[in-house]
Amino acid sequence: MNDFVIRRCLALIPTLFFASLIIFCAIRLIPGDVIDLMLAQNDVASSADRDSLRAALGMDRPVIEQYFSWAGHALTGDLGQSLWQNEPVADLIAQRLPVTLELGALAILVSITVGVSIGVYSAVRQDTAGDYIARSFSLLMLSVPGFWLATLVMVFPSVWWRWSPALEFTPLFVDPVRNLTHILVPAVLLGLSLSGITMRMTRTMMLDVLRQDYIRTARAKGLKESAVIFRHALRNSLIPVVTLVGLQAPLLIGGAVIFEQIFALPGMGALLLDAVFQRDYPVVTGVFLVVGVTVLFINLAVDLAYGYLDPRVRGQ
Amino acid sequence: MTALLDVRDLSVTFRTEHGPLRAVDGVSFQVARGETLAIVGESGSGKSVTALALLGLLGNAATVEGAGVMFDDCDLTALTPEAMRRIRGNRIAMVFQEPMSSLNPVLTVGEQIAEPIRLHKKASKAEALRMAAGLLEKVSIPDAAARLKEYPHQFSGGMRQRVLIAMALACQPALIVADEPTTALDVTVQAQILDLLRQLTRESGAALVLITHDLGVVARYADRVAVMYAGRIVESASVRDLFRDPRHPYTRGLMASSPRLAVEAKTAMATIAGQPPDLARLPAGCSFAPRCPDAHARCLVERPMLEVVSPGRVSACHGPA
Numbered sequence: 001m002n003d004f005v006i007r008r009c010l011a012l013i014p015t016l017f018f019a020s021l022i023i024f025c026a027i028r029l030i031p032g033d034v035i036d037l038m039l040a041q042n043d044v045a046s047s048a049d050r051d052s053l054r055a056a057l058g059m060d061r062p063v064i065e066q067y068f069s070w071a072g073h074a075l076t077g078d079l080g081q082s083l084w085q086n087e088p089v090a091d092l093i094a095q096r097l098p099v100t101l102e103l104g105a106l107a108i109l110v111s112i113t114v115g116v117s118i119g120v121y122s123a124v125r126q127d128t129a130g131d132y133i134a135r136s137f138s139l140l141m142l143s144v145p146g147f148w149l150a151t152l153v154m155v156f157p158s159v160w161w162r163w164s165p166a167l168e169f170t171p172l173f174v175d176p177v178r179n180l181t182h183i184l185v186p187a188v189l190l191g192l193s194l195s196g197i198t199m200r201m202t203r204t205m206m207l208d209v210l211r212q213d214y215i216r217t218a219r220a221k222g223l224k225e226s227a228v229i230f231r232h233a234l235r236n237s238l239i240p241v242v243t244l245v246g247l248q249a250p251l252l253i254g255g256a257v258i259f260e261q262i263f264a265l266p267g268m269g270a271l272l273l274d275a276v277f278q279r280d281y282p283v284v285t286g287v288f289l290v291v292g293v294t295v296l297f298i299n300l301a302v303d304l305a306y307g308y309l310d311p312r313v314r315g316q
Numbered sequence: 317m318t319a320l321l322d323v324r325d326l327s328v329t330f331r332t333e334h335g336p337l338r339a340v341d342g343v344s345f346q347v348a349r350g351e352t353l354a355i356v357g358e359s360g361s362g363k364s365v366t367a368l369a370l371l372g373l374l375g376n377a378a379t380v381e382g383a384g385v386m387f388d389d390c391d392l393t394a395l396t397p398e399a400m401r402r403i404r405g406n407r408i409a410m411v412f413q414e415p416m417s418s419l420n421p422v423l424t425v426g427e428q429i430a431e432p433i434r435l436h437k438k439a440s441k442a443e444a445l446r447m448a449a450g451l452l453e454k455v456s457i458p459d460a461a462a463r464l465k466e467y468p469h470q471f472s473g474g475m476r477q478r479v480l481i482a483m484a485l486a487c488q489p490a491l492i493v494a495d496e497p498t499t500a501l502d503v504t505v506q507a508q509i510l511d512l513l514r515q516l517t518r519e520s521g522a523a524l525v526l527i528t529h530d531l532g533v534v535a536r537y538a539d540r541v542a543v544m545y546a547g548r549i550v551e552s553a554s555v556r557d558l559f560r561d562p563r564h565p566y567t568r569g570l571m572a573s574s575p576r577l578a579v580e581a582k583t584a585m586a587t588i589a590g591q592p593p594d595l596a597r598l599p600a601g602c603s604f605a606p607r608c609p610d611a612h613a614r615c616l617v618e619r620p621m622l623e624v625v626s627p628g629r630v631s632a633c634h635g636p637a
Contacts, residue, residue, distance in 0.1 A: 080599040213417040221405035221432040235422050
């Protein structure tokens with residue numbers, strides 16, 4: 001098992017190398033140069049000014065050379081300086097990352113709790129009214145865009161009850177209660193929008209597992225139906241559901257960017273969006289690097305969860 | 317002495333898209349304490365459905381009717397699901413046909429054997445695991461204590477069937493129902509498993525209902541036999557009587573079509589002509605009449621009832637014309 005973790009961690013190195021190289025180059029290919037944007041505020045800038053600014057920012061060198069210089073620093077934790085805000089990229093990310101992580105973790109928690117419990121209920125009560133309601137709910141969650149739901153939650157409560165989500169963000173460790181009241185609504189909405197597919201997958205797998213011979217064996221032992229479902233069926237059903245949650249990680253981050261905008265959360269989404277508009281290359285690259293590392297680690301966690309859930313994987 | 321198990325006129329009907337399908341039709345039999353009854357028949361004759369009906373494991377798609385299933389003077393068909401659950405795995409245990417898929421792949425073998433002990437005998441986890449180790453030793457699995465912590469995929473097919481037998485014996489049941497326990501196993505392992513099953517049921521004094529399509533198994537391991545065809549029992553007798561003098565043409569056909577090593581290789585193996593009937597479209601008279609060499613006019617219109625043909629044996633046949 002330890003070997004497995006070490007091998008998986010080593011495999012992250014080439015993945016991160018290529019991912020960061022692609023991000024580093026791709027952002028520089030977007031039309032509109034940061035030098036133009038910076039100098040647009042200054043009408044009298046000459047081409048000499050332009051060249052000197054380019055040299056000052058280190059952008060006169062070939063892109064590959066810039067990349068290796070950036071990557072060398074990145075290895076030591078130095079992601080460079082923001083081109084607009086006079087702050088290290090690592091500091092900017094450090095301020096924003098906890099908000100996004102909190103939003104994402106809560107959303108996954110909501111998605112799994114809601115999706116798995118409704119999925120199990122739906123499978124056990126197959127073809128009853130409860131099953132139809134549960135399936136309709138999941139279809140609704142699959143088809144309604146999360147941002148539209150979020151907009152409704154922003155608009156209607158304020159019209160009906162003069163209530164709206166807070167606009168000023170409080171960090172979790174400063175005031176947990178205020179923080180949660182702010183972040184809970186977007187986390188639940190983001191989680192619900194992901195729960196539809198989790199529920200469908202859980203239901204399908206549960207129905208499949210409940211037809212297996214070992215479930216009949218469990219019933220023949222005289223086990224209570226709850227023990228048959230939760231002890232014998234659920235764990236077998238969860239193996240593919242865990243894969244799904246891993247695949248949802250990029251989707252979750254994409255959703256987080258949008259939800260942070262709608263609910264005025266100062267997370268990585270807002271940072272990334274501003275940086276893209278301003279062509280703040282070091283910030284964009286830094287944010288993507290952190291996102292990439294996060295996704296890779298979520299996938300590692302999924303692989304480890306397999307080992308926990310399925311003893312057949314553990315042996316290999 | 318009253319029988320341990322007395323099945324009276326048991327019928328099982330499945331709801332299907334093409335209307336109700338009667339898989340078991342008016343089946344009656346008794347099993348005495350410590351006795352081995354073999355239920356023999358082709359695929360689709362209703363043997364396994366009868367077994368599942370005894371344990372109440374058929375689920376919602378099936379309706380079980382009849383004059384009762386008396387087990388130890390208690391009618392199983394009249395019990396609440398909760399009361400039936402307390403009997404399953406405790407007083408009546410079952411061994412299934414598919415050892416490869418009948419064990420839960422994500423739980424250790426020890427957990428799975430200990431489960432009914434903890435449930436029915438209210439034993440602590442440690443105590444149940446200790447008893448599970450004893451059971452594994454009983455079914456001749458070496459190094460039992462260590463193997464308790466292993467998972468089913470680490471066991472061979474024969475070993476898994478031993479585990480399932482250990483699981484069935486866990487609460488010292490009065491009755492074990494074994495549904496084709498060796499069909500999925502290698503021939504060399506089959507005899508070992510059946511010998512083990514016979515030895516352990518004898519030791520514990522449990523009765524055994526052995527479901528099989530193999531007359532060789534019947535001859536070697538059973539005390540009495542019930543032959544099923546198209547959901548009905550067509551003949552029932554002691555093993556000795558049945559093999560010495562089979563009364564029903566179907567039983568005779570089954571015996572003639574059993575492969576024998578002594579028969580010269582040149583002669584083709586005897587078979588019963590025709591196909592087992594479609595349960596949804598059973599003939600009006602005897603279900604076996606279309607395939608029966610002795611059938612006559614009466615067989616095609618009148619269904620033969622089980623009749624006592626000599627003490628302790630019954631047969632459902634109008635006899636030759």
